[in-house]
Amino acid sequence: MRRFLIANWTLPLSILAWTSSVLAAAVLNQPIHAFVALAALVCVGGLTWHAWRQHMSTSTVTEASAAHQVQAAPIQRDEEGYWTHPAYPPFDEGQGAEAAAWFKAQELETSIAYLESESEEHPAVVAYWGDDGDSNISAWQPPRPAGDGWFALSIHDTEDWGPVCVWVRRKAEQGNGAER
Secondary structure (H helix, E strand, O other): OHHHHHHOOHHHHHHHHHHHHHHHHHHOOOHHHHHHHHHHHHHHHHHHHHHHHHHHHHHHHHHHHHHOOOOOOOOOOOOOOOEEOOOOOOOOOOOHHHHHHHHHHHOEEEEEEEHHHOOOOOHHHHHHHOOOOOOOOOOOOOOOOOOOOOEEEEEEEEOOOEEEEEEEEEHHHOOOOOOO
16 A cells, blocks of 8 residues: 555645545535536546556455466377467456566566467468468477576467567576576
8 A cells, every 4th residue: 555655646645635625615605616526536436446456456466476376287288289388467458557467476587489480381380470370370480588497388379470488487597507
């Protein structure tokens, strides 16, 4: 709560100011001023509620992530060759801040391998971008980044870059000989 109030101190202050304006206008029998102040109070209240919900969802993701550090898991790709780590939260498209908070709490560094970086003759490239529209990328073995500690977080399709593999490792594991 303290962090929320420090970051959003103007919102509770605005609520107090508009509440006093509503009361003053009502006491002075100024219905138009009271209505305008009440409308502003409702807007500020909505903004405060939205900011509070966003603060709480980010805090919850960060706290939950810190309590459970994601570890390497066996990769069991589906029939099309895709896979997502079971501990990776299902973030939606508009949840960039929450995803960033999760990666930060997990202390993860990322590296992305792109199918489009493979040669044009690679079977998965031919299948994916070929004329038959086959999205099966099972033949693709995404290259592991150089260094220790990397494990796959997701092998998925993207709208802009096609299939990718997201590799992650703990920032503290760089070069310490951690097992892959």
